[in-house]
Amino acid sequence: MSSGEMQVTYAKWEQWKMLLRDGENAMITKLTNAADLLRQNIGLQNEGKWSSESGPQAFATKYAEYLTQEADALAAMAKNANDFVDAINDAMDEFGEDQEGAAKALNEKIKDIPAIYVSQAKQQALDEFLQHPSQETFDNYQGYLY
Incomplete structure (x- = not known):
């Protein structure tokens, strides 16, 4: 430089x-x-x-x-x-x-x-959804804003 x-x-x-x-x-x-x-x-x-x-x-x-x-x-x-x-x-x-x-x-x-905030709870919900994809785990993940 x-x-x-x-x-x-x-x-x-x-x-x-x-x-x-x-x-x-x-x-x-x-x-x-x-x-x-x-x-x-x-x-x-x-x-x-x-x-x-x-x-x-x-x-x-x-x-x-x-x-x-x-x-x-x-x-x-x-x-x-x-x-x-x-x-x-x-x-x-x-x-x-x-x-x-x-x-x-x-x-x-x-x-x-x-760069963006993701709460520990939302991350856990996402991890759960990815491990066990279902409407229930997706709805739980969607329940978090962050």
């Missing part, structure tokens, strides 16, 4: 850090705050809001499950973004000594960071 390409690469990594973790409107902060707000909302799904009748209570239970899955997904996205920034920091630390090696090391590290 030429010196100009390396300067662009370093600046790009710095920009990613700012957008994800270090900036005023950092994405990791937004994701974490959104997950916290959803978890607070889960606690509000009670008889005072939905009454004690079976229909509204069934809905409240399902809604709380949905909010839990959403909060877990947001928290996982924040963790993955934070892991990505840590990998960028490591690459930037190595950048001065071996610029091409730093870029290659970053690419290797980020391969282990999931």
Whole structure:
């Protein structure tokens, strides 16, 4: 890589850090705050809001499950973004000594960071479906958002 390409690469990594973790409107902060707000909302799904009748209570239970899955997904996205920034920091630390090696090391590290969130429960349901394909195992897998 030429010196100009390396300067662009370093600046790009710095920009990613700012957008994800270090900036005023950092994405990791937004994701974490959104997950916290959803978890607070889960606690509000009670008889005072939905009454004690079976229909509204069934809905409240399902809604709380949905909010839990959403909060877990947001928290996982924040963790993955934070892991990505840590990998960028490591690459930037190595950048001065071996610029091409730093870029290659970053690419290797980020391969282990999931691009999308899949909950452990959904992964287990998928594994079960793949081992025992049936309408029941497929429906169980489809029951998870993440």
